[in-house]
Amino acid sequence: MSFQFATRTKGLRSSAIRDLLKVTEMPNMLSLAGGLPTPDSFPLPDLRREADRLLGEFGPRVVQYSATDGMVELRQWLSQHYTVELQRPVAIDGEIVVTHGSQQALDLLAKILVDPGDVVVSESPAYLGAVQAFELFEPRFEVIPGDEHGMKVELLAEQLAAGLRPKLVYVVPNFHNPSGATLSLERRQLLARLADEYELLIVEDDPYGAIRFAGAELPPVAAFTTRVVHLSTFSKVVAPGFRVGWMIGPPEVMAMVARAKQAADLHTATFPQLLLANIVSQPGWLDAQKARIVPMYRERYHALSTALHHIVGDRIRFHHPEGGMFLWTHVDGVADTKQLLTHAVEHGVAFVPGSAFTIDQTPDSKARLSYSALSPEQLGEAVARLARGLAAYDAAR
Ligand SMILES: Cc1ncc(COP(=O)(O)O)c(C=O)c1O
Structure with a gap:
């Protein structure tokens, strides 16, 4: 047919x-x-215990429809977590949207940002799921090569000076999939400076940051500029099947994301959000x-x-x-x-x-x-x- x-x-x-x-x-x-x-x-025993407790104590609320930008318990935890991580207050309302994994965040961003022919800057090799999400909206990819210290941001600087005007710049800062590279501190800072100078939007996709087994932790690009949408997820550090991720970004962008999310799925599933929020807010648990x-x-x-x-x-x-x-x-x-x-x-x-x-x-x-x-x-x-x-x-x- x-x-x-x-x-x-x-x-x-x-x-x-x-x-x-x-x-x-x-x-x-x-x-x-x-x-x-x-x-x-x-963490199956913790998940099981908390799931039982939630169903018993909270009753119907855990299986009811909920807010498009996410359950307040989870946004509260994210706000506290990122206020420390980014060294500036991150508002519970307006700067956070909880998504069905970071993958949905990529899809929503592509939907609200990319018109056919728009320039999307990415490394190559790139995370395939991001390429798939952007590709559907017919961008022109501008590839900036990378090395073991991540995207060669200095090459991006040259291209911007020569007139390149991307709609967004996509980076995976920690233990890149597939290259394993970690974006160096200097390149993070340079990327942030470029974002401010050229009024760019950086999409910083960080699902792996918590799985660091060597070297010292680095601040995210979002710690150096507010022109970043920072994505992360519980997929790697707790479990991927819940499909709970989030984005932290400028209120103007998050408001548009929330509208696109209403059209996509109304909201992220209520039960896993509450379950995860209750677990990760236990002191010392994470x-x-x-x-x-x-x-x-x-x-x-x-x-x-x-x-x-x-x-x-x-x-x-x-x-x-x-x-x-x-x-x-x-x-x-x-x-x-x-x-x-x-x-x-x-x-x-x-x-x-x-x-x-x-x-x-x-x-x-x-x-x-x-x-x-x-x-x-x-x-x-x-x-x-x-x-x-x-x-x-x-x-x-
Ligand atoms: C770089 C990158 N971004 C996003 C994702 C999607 O993660 P999630 O399970 O949160 O949708 C993955 C999953 O492998 C990934 O490697």
């Missing part, structure tokens, strides 16, 4: 990662492909949760990087991330890692080829290896399989 879709759906790509999940469901497959949090990190889960990621990261070093050697190179879930690797002698993937899958291991994260999807020698969802032992075995896949790839050349 044929149907007439809107023109804007033409460029809409399917997520290579979601497509890959089909492969990873094959029996005995070890997947370095997904970026799912380790299930051991979910720090204890981080102290429990960060070592899990540190251990897995060490297991994967050490196994690569011992089993594969210099052929797979990468910068060492200071947190998050990803190793962004360069595989010497492999021009298109999609072809390596075919051999890897035959040997029982999957990863995401780098081209999935580039805006133009050109083949490259990069691969994203996620250490988040396998145990240290499984990671060792996954690398042994990858080495066999690599040998099979070489033999087939």
